[in-house]
Amino acid sequence: MHNLSQFFPRLLAAVIRVCKLVPMLPVVILSAIPLALLDDWRPWGSVINLPILNNPGLGQWLVIALVLIIVIDTVRGMIDDIRHGQLGVDLLAVVAILSTVAVHEYWASWAVTLMITSGEAIEEYAQSKAERSLTALMNAAPQTAHVVNLPGVGRGFAADKGDLSDGFRRVGSALMAASAAQHFATVPVAQVQPGDVLMVLPGETVPVDGELLSGEATLDLSAINGEPVPRTVFAGARVMSGAVNGSAALTMRATQAAADSQYQRILQLVESAQDSRPAVVKTADRLAVPFTILSLAIAGIAWVVSGVPTRFAQVLVLATPCPLLIAAPVAYIAGTSRLAAAGVLIKTQDVLENLGRVTQVFFDKTGTLTVKQPQVVRVEMLPGVETQLNEDHVLMMAGVVEGYSVHILSKGIAKAGAEAMARLRARFAAGQRDCPEPEASTPGHGRDYPVVKNIREDTGKGVSGEVNGHAVRVGRLAFAAAGDDGFLATSPSDVRMRFGMLQPDEMASYVSVGGQLIARIVLRDVPRANTKAALARLHELGVSKLTMLTGDKRASAEIIAREVGIDEVHAELFPEDKVAAVQAADPVTMMVGDGVNDAPVLAAADLGVAITDGTSTAASESAQIVIMNDDIAAVPRAIAIARRTKRIMLQAVIAGLALAVVGMLAAAFNLIPVVVGAFLQEAIDVVSILWALTAVLDRD
Known part of the structure; x- marks a missing residue:
């Protein structure tokens, strides 16, 4: 009962939505009432006697008026299609509806008008359903932005200061005050300019591309790249438009105008894809021309052979180009929507x-x-060197100092170092205390995070610093193995021989601790x-x-x-x-x-x-x-979606046209009455369009 109570309101809402899309549809449906009740009523008697039409009744005149409105609108659409380089192939519908009026089959005329308007409604509904993923993407586009209007934090501030990190510190407290006291103005997103400082409230969409001024923020990037897990970013990180802010307000500095931001680029791609017509759809348009000729030929032969003019209309009401006109583009829009849903x-x-x-x-x-950066595949301890450090200790220390570097290998080592640190913490929590320290009182001994001092990077050579009191060097062999005087204790060739040869796709960073070379970290492009x-x-x-x-x-x-x-x-x-x-x-x-x-x-x-x-x-x-979504698996998935889309489009077109031809041949032999044929044609249209719409389903 509960489901039933929900069904009728939803059905009513769907009907209202369809009627708004095609206002002529309810008019045509309601016109059936006067056609049924006032079909032959002629209050003017026999005064009117027109060529071909003779003297229609009041209900019949209403149908004729609807036919004229629809024919004029259809011809106007055909002319517009031709102007835009597309074939105006609604000719069959125009000839069919006029022929039913000419032979006084007014119920058939009404059925064809219903077919045309309901077919238009089905097309609008099908396209809106197929475009749902794309429409949701566009509807989520940011419309407004909160521009902070406090002195000293606006446009051009960071550039004037020269040091961005210093700028972060200076504006931090002011921005928090802005959030609390609402010291910002809400403006259309198009008015945002590079250099503006923006406030993004919890749950709001980032309006333009920029850099984060807040200490950290949690962003949902699913609308941009399909990433399901929110990403935490820190001060100075790039913030992309279209990302949804988490539970805390963030502040950022705009680096792009709205028109140049990432989300607008995505929307431009979507809009260009929607507006374009694939070659296969253009081919379907061209197929409609021989189909129109074939339909008119069957109808003409049936009329000539039978000698009954009604037979002409009887055939044409079954001649439906809708599988070509509607099913093909609907299938391709559905395929585009599937691709967008797959990132x-x-x-x-x-x-x-x-x-x-x-x-x-x-x-x-x-x-x-x-992957984008070389990854650590193993740590090799230098044979013959006695040390209490193991591979995780080496990785942890090297990762800490490499976290301050911009070298191509630094991110891979820093990532492996963070993983090693997690393992060391777990072992420490389990009671292991084998991590050596210079002194028990050294700051950082036994703590969760290492104490880091005196980080220095020698460009092209390596990075050095103190980690928990240990002097650590990471980089080229000559840099890591050099003593305080800058000279090597052993020759590089001797060291490499002791380590062994690297594979052709491997590279290494060498690590010294306390002035002693103890290991090398081997990385490769995995x-x-x-x-x-x-x-x-x-x-x-x-x-x-x-x-x-x-x-x-x-x-x-x-x-x-x-x-x-x-x-x-x-x-x-x-x-x-x-x-x-x-x-x-x-x-x-x-x-x-x-x-x-x-x-x-x-x-x-x-x-x-x-x-x-x-x-x-x-x-x-x-x-x-x-x-x-940075996923190589999307390549074969895109090909699979494209092939399924084309297959479904061809199935919808061929099945629709085949059913129409069979129906026309049956009508030519007077097996299908004209009114029944008009409704049967509607069924053929519905089947072909709904079949094309299945391209939106996730079955590949």
Whole structure:
């Protein structure tokens, strides 16, 4: 009973929504009442006697008026389509409805008007349902921003100060006061300019791109890159528009105007994809022309052979171009919506068509097939050196000092150091006390976090500092092994021999503690966790060749290629070499990359795919497809969605046209009455459109 009580209000709301989309629909439905009650009523008697129409009754005149309104509107739409380079193929509907009036089949006329208006309503509903993911994305676009109006924290402040961290300290207390006292003005987001300091309240959407001034903030990035877990960022971090703020107010400085921010770029991609028409839909438009000729031929032959004019209308009411006019574009909009839900944005719907025809995929290596930074694979203690430190101690100390560095290896070592620190804490909590300290009273002894002092980075050499009282050096062998006087105690070749040879795809940072070289940290470019599975899925989808294009050395490139299942490797390439390799391949080619140096080859490929984490890069600007969730598995998923979309579109079109042709032939032999045919045509339209709409379902 409870479900029933909810059903009727929902049904009523849906009906009202449909009627608002197509206001003529309720008028047509209600016109059935006077047609039924006042069909032959002629208060004017026999005064009127028109050619063809003779003397219709009052109810019949109402239907004729509706027919004229719909015909005029349909012809106007056909002319507008032709002006925009599309074929005006509603001719069948116009001829069908006029022919039913000409043979005085007014109920059939009413049925065709109902078919046209309800078909329009179904199209509007189907498109709105297919576009739900895209519409939700656009509706969530920030509209306003809170600009802080306190002195000393506005536009240009950070640039004047020179030191951004000093700027953070200066404005911190003022911004908290602004939050408490509402010292900000709410303005349209278009008025925000770079340099403005903004307040984003809990639960609000970040209006423009900027940098965080608050100490930390928790942001939901699911609308940008599909990342399900909120991300915690700290002062100075980039904050992207479209992110949803957590439970505490944050302050940020705008670095981009709204029109140039990340979320607006996403919306531009969505809008361009919605407005475009894929080649396959244009082909469907062209198919409507021979279908129209065939329908008119069947109707004309039926009239001539039978000698009954009604037979012409009887055939044409079943001639429905809706599978071509509506089902094809609905299927492709549904496919675009599915891609958006999977974190894949396309710039035009032609991309969706080409996705299903990919024969060869090229991949960049670093950051695409592999993670973005080299990762620690092992720690090797220097043979012959006695120390109480183990691998986790080395990683923890090295990770702490590398956390202050900007070197390419620093992030991988810092990440491994944080994991090692967690293991050491767990062991300490369990009672282990084997971490050596210079003195028991040294600050930091036994504490959760190490005490760090005197961090210094020598560019191109390494980083040094004190960790819990230990002098730590991390970097090149000559830097880490040097004594206080700058000289090496042993030769580099002797040290490398004691450690052993590295593999071609490995690199190392050396670590000394207390002036003694004790270990090296070995890193390598490791594949993404799901790369091998993603590439295997591409082979399953029938992609014939998977090729790696990289500027890296061949030995290291081939190691990665073997691990992930790449068929062919082109190594030691410059950007122009990558472009040449793609242009020499057979169509249809796809290039997948993530970096700035990938931009030329992404533009050269038939389909360029940029894998990003939601931030804007040169790669995503030149690509036709942008993967927003930094997931390589989205590549085969996008191809699978595209192929299913095209398959469903063809099924909807072919099934709809086949049913229409069978119906027309049956009507030509007088097996289907004209009124029944008009309603049967409506059923064919509904079946084809609803089948096209199944492209939005997650079944690939």
